[in-house]
Amino acid sequence: MADLSTDCAGIKSPNPFWLASAPPANSGEQVMRAFEYGWGGAVWKTLGQDPAVINTTSRYGAVDIGGMKMAGFNNIELITDRPLEDNLKEIYEVKKRFPKHAVVASLMVPCERKAWHDIVKRCLDTGCDGFELNFGCPHGMSERGMGAAVGQVPEYIKMVTEYVKEKSTIPVLVKLTPNITDVRYAARAAKQGGADGVSLINTINSIMGVDLETMKPKFAVGGKISHGGYCGPAVKPIALNMVSQIATDPETRGLPISGIGGISTWADAVEFMLLGSSSVQLCTAVMHYGFRIVEELNAGLEDWMERQGFEKLEDFIGKTAPSVVDWKTLNLHQKTVASIDHATCIGCDLCFVACNDTAHQCITIEKKNGNRKPIVIEEDCVGCNLCSLVCPVDGCITMAEIKTGHKPLSWEDYTKNGFAGYKEVYKRMHG
């Protein structure tokens, strides 16, 4: 049986699935229930200074895409609105009852050394397994100089991380905001400040829409809205990119990562792990379906590992990261062309119109006797994938590799000698 236990920056848990710091991890009762269902860890809803914040009503919003509910989700909820002492007591109780599960205290206080020292010291008494510094929350708290306001300034990230490391005896994760030009700078700053790892992504600045009848923002508070944090399935590719950037950056390579962003299934989680995450955090999917989804997260991961012959998570964590490279090193001589299986083609002709109107005009239909089956003009096909992406039938359009006989050629190699042989290369590539 595969071993699902993980060690992310020194924080150990029986499996890599943690509740993200969010409403599902708002109280001891919830976290304990989640652990009973099988969650490996929980990052507590962010703790802050008393008096606790006051939240608005109407806090969450969603976009439904093509009938899929909550394909994207957002919130303007702030950090915990419960008194610090209540949370600390509950963390202590949870840890006592679930000593092997990971309980991580998420923290957010003003950028003052004393404030951070105080909260770290108080939290250490709870027996929690690690800290996550919330430098990511993009709404509300950022207006008060916290959350994303810190995460957007690498110098602040480093400074505050240092404050925490001065007092902490347990691992420290820095949670990063995606609302930044290049996340590698933030990750480097965290590392320089002594962080044991990073967690990402936090939510993305977002407005969920406008009601076309009232012409007020959707999910408004008394007719007005403030930008919220966007998450859910729609953000996963953005998160995967940022995770892979940190996993492959020479300065941060090897820094433990807790992956977050649109994870709904075990397969999503595996993708984050293959790109370098040693634990993953979920929120939107839990808020959609409840804690029980962890049963399939664990079972699906285990089945996949057995199928692949992996015994433990380290066998594959980061395995795919080296395949994420700069564009300039990609092989320009790689050639694939679309291949349409007429036996399964249903004649919707979406591939035809997509290619003809919007891509490279390489699909034709011989419209005789009501024939609707599209044909790829192989010599013109540039292998862009679009037809295979729009095709509703699984496996009907595949991209077949064509052996060209040409040696691999990257843009980097090609331009080294000042575009030598431009015409020949261009002709070879574009026919």
Added chain:
Amino acid sequence: MDSATKKIFRENFAEINPALRPEEAVVEANRCLYCYDAPCIKACPTHIDIPRFIKQIASNNLVGSAKTILEANALGHSCARACPVEVLCEGSCVYHDWQEKPISIASLQRRATDHANATGLRPFKPAPDNGHRVAVIGGGPAGLSCASYLRRLGYAVVLFEKHKKVPGGLNTFGIAEYKMDQKVSLDEIKRLFQLGIDVKMGVEVGRDIAPERLLKDFEAVFIGIGLGETHSLGIPGEGLRGVWDALSFIRFVKDRDLGPIGKSDCTVVIGAGNTSIDAVTQSKRTGAKRVVMAYRRSEAEMGAYGFEYALAKSDGAEFLWHASPVRILGKGRVEGIEFARTKAVGGKLKVTGSTFKVACDRVIKAIGQTKHFALAKAFDLKLASDGRISVEPETLRASHPRVFAGGDAINGGKEVVNAAADGKRAAWAIHRALQPGVPAPAGNDYWISTIDGRKVAPIMPKLPSERTKAHG
């Protein structure tokens, strides 16, 4: 209506395809693939842009969706219920090739037009009067469709309907009640009449007004008179009480007036077309204990659609094949019917010597309708050998240069949607005939583009650049 009748209609005439809930409609709409040059559009005689109206439902634009439908098909609200979609749009859906359930196009169409109807949408306006006058004979689907498009083009239209009070023809009186109740047809007509059609109810052309008069008073005439009475069986006993023609029988059901129909222990329906099925199912549903459908040919040769036959079976009807009626028995009223057994000999149907009787108290004839020869002759129109009015397929112009025709009168008896398509085609042809070279007034281009189905990708001129394809 007495409480027993109410109960019958409540319990046995519930809509066979109930409305989709709004959420259901969006889920179903999102299943549509938005096929390019979609087969469903081609399969629809009125060429409604089905993927477009479905995507409008998916994006919560119900008004836009209803407009897309009603532009191409003036009777789109009725057709959402009356159309045999299994053999038209839904039958052509590419999901069939996937061995999956096709998109529920009819239900989605209904979702849009029900909304339009409930909100009193009046999607189109007549163009300013152009001074030309057209007469439309018949207030059934073909005439209604033609009249409404003519109004949109700016023609003054006078519509002559022989029924004293209720227009709509077979759309109002001929669609099985569990598919569509009369209100749907009447609502549709109300919306069309709002375009400013001058309706003369209770006027039968040829009886109350002479065809020559119409040709004198109007520049063009559209004939949408449908078919005549149900064919006679030509056997003894047809005059007995309890012998019905299917259309009259169905009309009483549509009026929810069961008194004249009376009760029945056993009803025999003669014929095996779609109207026969309507007579069978509605006999059964109005309380006939036993219903037998009799056809002189085999099951395989039956004219009714497969799904209609299945419905009759599920309603508990019995079937007699190779049974040709010889005489209806009874004194004063029907007591039974005698059949001769038939068999096919060398592709021809022969009556055998063997006969048998079926005891019954009601016989419904559903063996097709006659043609209105008299009116066609009065206009001196050329007829096809079977009595249909001959027309040019492109324009639906009859042998008289100012007379056009459509619907059952030219096709011998098809669907509401065929009649609606004919009315649309004829309206545009009448415009071109009366005002050659004059473009249609603003607001008409879209429906005109649907007459022959919308064009697919426009062909663009070749540009001089050596490389026109965006391969870079």
